[in-house]
Structures are given as structure tokens and as C-alpha cells.
Amino acid sequence: MSVPDLNLRADPAELTAALVDMPSVSHDESLIADAVEAALRAQTRGFEISRFGNRVLARTTRGKASRVILAGHLDTVPIAGNVPSHRTVTDDEGDVLHGCGTVDMKSGLAVFLHLAATLDDPAHDLTLICYDCEEIAAKYNGLGVIEREKPEWLAGDVAILGEPTGGLIEAGCQGTLRVRLSANGTRAHSARAWMGDNAVHKLGRALATLHGYTPRRVDIDGCEYREGLSAVAVGGGVAGNVVPDEAYLDVNFRFAPDRSPEQAFEHVREVFAADLDGGVLTAEVTDSAPGALPGLANPAAAALVEAAQGRFRAKYGWTDVARFAALGVPAVNLGPGDPSLAHRADERVPVAQIHEVTGLLRRYLAG
Template structure:
């Protein structure tokens, strides 16, 4: 029986955000099984007069449409995915302590229902923000791109992703992580000639030839560009190797799988060209690729957000969906409660303080300064 079978799937946005988070966690939503949680989110948002709500599969979009006669005219996307990885005996959610801090444990607490709870609370309780907002509660981030809600929206309704700035509420320890690095995987192949190992001088050992590939990798000097004041650290690493025919045969093929993590000032094409040049003389085939995302910290909305958080910004070395916004020309950052190192782990948890901090920072940023009207809420 699913953990939420006997639970009330309605969501209460009038109380504490951690209580809302617990309700969200207890609605099991493994990838491709997000209908119930999407229904619950939609049920909260649909009656709110300040939001235009639309449903796209199991992705829920809620947008404000402010009178921008004041000249603000700025739109920010706040996005979070509703799905989780498969259960691992970690539902329902439980309250506990970790290193002297109050935490909530359970599947999705960190990745990323903590961020979703903050989003939902703000969407429901900030009816007159100081800039237009688009809240994206999307499906299937944890699996193949073809199911990803942001990807599907970019194909069917790209206007819904249009914005001046985007915040992806992936876990970042409640600190801004700017943009993200791109990732490229290539197969680098050394070729030789088969021969009997007893007469090895009659052939060419492809595995031995692949030693030069590894030598080049060992000599690699990481590029560390500074972008918007953030220092990114690229990486080029062998992640797999295949070769061999039989115990008495010189192999004629040896392939090294290499992963290149490249800074967001390089396009996928530039990254591929760099790797091909690096392995010049060997066959190099791109097997997988995803672009990076520029942080865009020079944009007005980004500058104000950095100031609201406290000025600390770290580069994002992994890949996240901020790259999808960057591909559409929308600068983006990661900012959400939870330690990303706990994502997908059985002991996943989120500190209660970080949930409250993220909500407080965003609420202040969205209500301070010029505004189209009074901001009211249902409680904190």
C-alpha cells in the first residue's frame, strides 16, 4: 500500500511551512506517479484570484498578471519539481534531530519538496508581489529528459518559461548557487591490430595505445574561468574503459569513456571542439551532452536577490535544470533548503531552519520596495 493511501491529500497553506512540507512529503510522488501531488497543488492554487493557473500533464503553472504601469515590468520564474526517486523505506516523514538541529526526514524532504513547500506557501500568501511571478511545479525531473516537465513546456508553451530571471529551488544549503556547469561525455578510441599474444610483435596492442589517452588526462590542467565573480572549476576525467578480446589475443580496440564538466561560458559545440582537439589523433565520439547555465548576476533582479540573501554566492559545479532556462536566454540560480549531498540518500532530511530561512528571504525580496499593492499572507 502506498504510504499516502490512507492520508488526506489536501494541503493546508494557512499554517507553518514545515507542516505543509510534511504533507507534501507524505504524498508519494515517484517519477511518473505525480498525478496526486499535482492535483493537490492545483487544488490549492486554482481558487486564488491573483493567479492564472494552468495544468500541463502533471505540471502546474501559476502566474501573476500585475498592472505594471509603475514601470517595474519584470518577471521572475520560481521552479521546483514534484517528483522523487523511488522509495527506500523512507516514508512517511518523521521529525528528528541532526547535529543539534531540528530536521524533517523522509523521501523528497531535501530533493526537493522543501523548496516546493516554500514555493506553494509564497504562491498562496503573496497576492501582490513587487514583480510578476511564474511558479512552475513540474513533473519528472529525476528521469529521462523526454518526460521532464520543463522540457515539455519548452516544446509546447515556451512563453510560460519567458522571464528576466529564474530561481530553481533545488537544495543548495539555503545559499545561492549561480548557474551550473555543462556536461559532455565522449568515447575516445585507440585502435590496434589483433595478434596472438605469444607473437605480440605481429600486432598492435590497442590497450597499450590507450595509455596515451590516460597520459593526456593525467597531464590535464583544469580551466578555472571567473564568470560574474564566480570561479568555476572544469574537470576532464576518465570514467570508464573497455577493451580486450580473449586471454591470448592482443586487442585491436580500446575505448576510454571521458566526462568533461565545462564552465557555462562555453557552449556545447565549443566544449565538444575542445575535447576533440585535446584527444587529437584518436577517434572521439560525443555520447551525451547538456549545456551549462550562465548565472546572469549582472541582471537587476539577480543583483537584488543576491543582496536579499546576504551577498554570498557559490558556483554550481553540478548540472541542474537552470540550464534549460539559460538555453532560453533566462539567467538562473539555484536556491533552496537542504544539503544537495543528501539528495537520493535513504537518510535524506532537511533542516527546519533552512526551510524558514528560504521562505523569509524570498518573502522579503518579493514584498520589499516598489509594489503594486499591499502584500498579505495567511501566516508564517
């Protein structure tokens, strides 16, 4: 298949539509990566450009006092009958672009590509990272591959991820921890239940603890993070006439970024101490990812907040900003689109919001 032409200098809403019309479901990003690489090589000046698998990297080295990283993923979730793109104009929503990836996150990517091609002399050196496989298991994430194999490309003073935020800065992100609470007992016929030890019953106090749990709120750099501790799965049982000898409760802890994953696990252990210390339950971490501090006090990040007229809030979900934070690079999420519309068959983004984010970042990058 021939590589489609992308006009990076076009209206970024039109560029978004062109990207959407190029299917790029995770693991199938070669065509869009080819198009982005060709366009960057032909339409930008002063960028060193590198192709690394289905990752396209570009950076300037103009000797500026600071470096800003613009990072966006090329892939989308599976298409749900919503490609090619189309636009509608209604009284309720105005001018809206529809299609898979319009929100997550080809509109954000279009803004970055457009600015790379149209900013003549930005106040910062720029690094543009277009990567693959963000929407699937973390082991495939292209940004993680770059971190392991080409970490020098992730050096910078501030990173901006084009995730959908409705045009607001969403700073940092919460961490996530999943813990399996397990109970053991003794199997028996339910007609002689007294001869067994019901493992499912041992989960009762833990569920009651969760029901009465009050999550913490914490302010960091003016961003309020709200933690949450929730049961997300429960299992146990052998048959309709058997007292079960095994049961489990999976708990997900979304924790503020002032805690490490180790501190988060210690908190979970404290919450369920009565059962854990008494040997009723055991606890095992099955998944964890650190959060990211907002870092808005960093001068480069503070200048971005100023360009956004002070419009920022905390990010509750986990995003790749955590990868940058772990490297000591303050990072924020900023992109067009309502994140609640991401991955939906009716995914859509207001055209005015694409223009708004483009203008905000142009002011910031131009200094």
C-alpha cells in the same frame, strides 16, 4: 484514491512533510499534481492556473515591471524506506525533517507554494511551475515538455529553481560533455603478440594526458567555476589469450558556462590532439548539455543577491537553470537542504533552513 488536502498557508516545514508523505516517484506524480492543483485553485488569488499532464502552472498578470519564475519538480527518486516523513531534534542537528524528497526538492517546492498563497501584493508578477520527471532521462523532463509545447509560460526576467543549495544562491551551472575516444588495432593470439596491434595499449597516452591535465578556473559575475576533465569508463578486451583489436575511453568534461558545447568539444580535441591528429584515436560526442551563465548583473537577479545578503556561489553540477539560460532568462538555484544528502536513505533537511529560505524569498518578492 482521494486527493489529499494541502494547507499552503501552514508552516512551510509542515507543508514539506505533507508533500513528502505523498509518494511521487518519477512517472507517478498524478496524485501530488492533483493535490497541488486543488490547493492552488482554492488558496491563491489572482493566479491563472493551468494543468498540463502532471505539470501544474500558475501565473499572475498584475502589470508589474518584472516577472519572477519559481520552478520546482514534483518527482523524487525511488523511495528507500524513508516515507512517511518524521522529525527529530538532536543537539548536533537541531530540528530536522527526514524523508524522501525533503532535500530534493519538496522543501523548495513547499517554500514556493507557501509564498504563492501568502504574498498579497508582490513586487513582481509571479509564474509558478511545478513539473514532473526531473530525476530521470532528459527526454521525459516536464520542464522540457513545457519548453517545447507551452514556451510562453517560461518567459520571465529571472528564474529561481528550488534545487537544494543549503540556503545559498548557486548561480548558473556548468556544462557537461561526454566524449568516447576509440582505438582500433589487429587481433592476434597473445602468444604471438607481435602479429597483432593492441588497441588497449593505444589508450595509454590519453590516460597519461588526463593524469597531468590542469583544469581551468574562471570567474564569471563573481562566481568561480572549476572545470574538470575525467576518465569515467574504459573498455576493451576479447579473451585472456587474445590481443584486443578494439578499445575505448569515455571522458567527461565539466566546463564553465562561458564555453558552448562546441567549444568544449574543441578543447577536448586540443587536449588529445597528439593521438587524434595522428590517427591513433578517434573522438565522438556521446552526450552534451550547455551550461548556464549566472546572469547576476541582471537587475532582477542582483536584487535577489541583495536579499540574500550577498551569499552566492557557482553551481558546479548541471541543473534545469540551463534550460532558462538558453531562453535568455537569468536563472539561479536556491533551496533548503544539503545537496550531498539528496537521494540518500537518510535524506533530511533542517527545519530552520526551510524557514530561512522562505524569509529570504519573501523579502525579495515583496520588494
